[in-house]
Amino acid sequence: DAKTTQPPSMDCAEGRAANLPCNHSTISGNEYVYWYRQIHSQGPQYIIHGLKNNETNEMASLIITEDRKSSTLILPHATLRDTAVYYCIALTSGTYKYIFGTGTRLKVLA
Amino acid sequence: GAVVSQHPSRVICKSGTSVKIECRSLDFQATTMFWYRQFPKQSLMLMATSNEGSKATYEQGVEKDKFLINHASLTLSTLTVTSAHPEDSSFYICSARGIPGQSNQPQHFGDGTRLSIL
Numbered sequence: 122d123a124k125t126t127q128p129p130s131m132d133c134a135e136g137r138a139a140n141l142p143c144n145h146s147t148i149s150g151n152e153y154v155y156w157y158r159q160i161h162s163q164g165p166q167y168i169i170h171g172l173k174n175n176e177t178n179e180m181a182s183l184i185i186t187e188d189r190k191s192s193t194l195i196l197p198h199a200t201l202r203d204t205a206v207y208y209c210i211a212l213t214s215g216t217y218k219y220i221f222g223t224g225t226r227l228k229v230l231a
Numbered sequence: 232g233a234v235v236s237q238h239p240s241r242v243i244c245k246s247g248t249s250v251k252i253e254c255r256s257l258d259f260q261a262t263t264m265f266w267y268r269q270f271p272k273q274s275l276m277l278m279a280t281s282n283e284g285s286k287a288t289y290e291q292g293v294e295k296d297k298f299l300i301n302h303a304s305l306t307l308s309t310l311t312v313t314s315a316h317p318e319d320s321s322f323y324i325c326s327a328r329g330i331p332g333q334s335n336q337p338q339h340f341g342d343g344t345r346l347s348i349l
Contacts, residue, residue: 164235224274
């Protein structure tokens with residue numbers, strides 16, 4: 122599975138868009154990118170996933186570069202409740218083991 | 232959305248006790264469940280993969296006799312920490328993956344069990 126790298130921490134003002142980058146330069150053609158977040162002392166919460174097209178749901182948007190070597194998770198209007206550690210995972214379709222990296226600790230500031 | 236329930240949420244017990252943690256998929260059938268552990272300020276580490284009706288597959292370095300996994304039904308997997316010691320204190324988290332309709336479907340996680348061994 123592709124290794125992912127993320128910045129260790131980011132701050133974002135409440136109400137502004139939070140853009141969380143993820144580098145997966147060794148990703149292969151059939152590897153999906155998944156995003157989860159973990160709020161303190163809880164299990165990870167699924168946010169979104171994609172292969173090569175940009176995706177949007179009620180929580181966030183996922184922008185994947187054309188070469189698929191990186192992606193950005195966008196929280197359009199961050200709230201204090203979005204403060205969490207965000208994990209980006211690349212996974213080959215048909216294999217199911219998640220390998221978690223260190224993630225990005227997002228702090229939303231009032 | 233898919234719901235995974237984990238029980239208990241917190242357990243405190245004496246050294247030498249065996250502790251069982253349950254992971255249930257509430258609104259879908261889970262052919263595959265995963266068990267992770269997480270130490271403070273660290274990321275999740277996969278311990279084992281549990282497939283319904285077969286033996287679990289353990290990651291390198293995880294003692295299978297220490298961490299017993301049973302996945303007897305499509306909605307329940309259990310992790311038993313045998314003869315627990317203080318170094319086994321950790322946050323244990325399960326996840327579940329449904330019967331494949333799409334091979335890229337995401338895992339859904341329980342809320343974790345905080346195990347403290349005195």
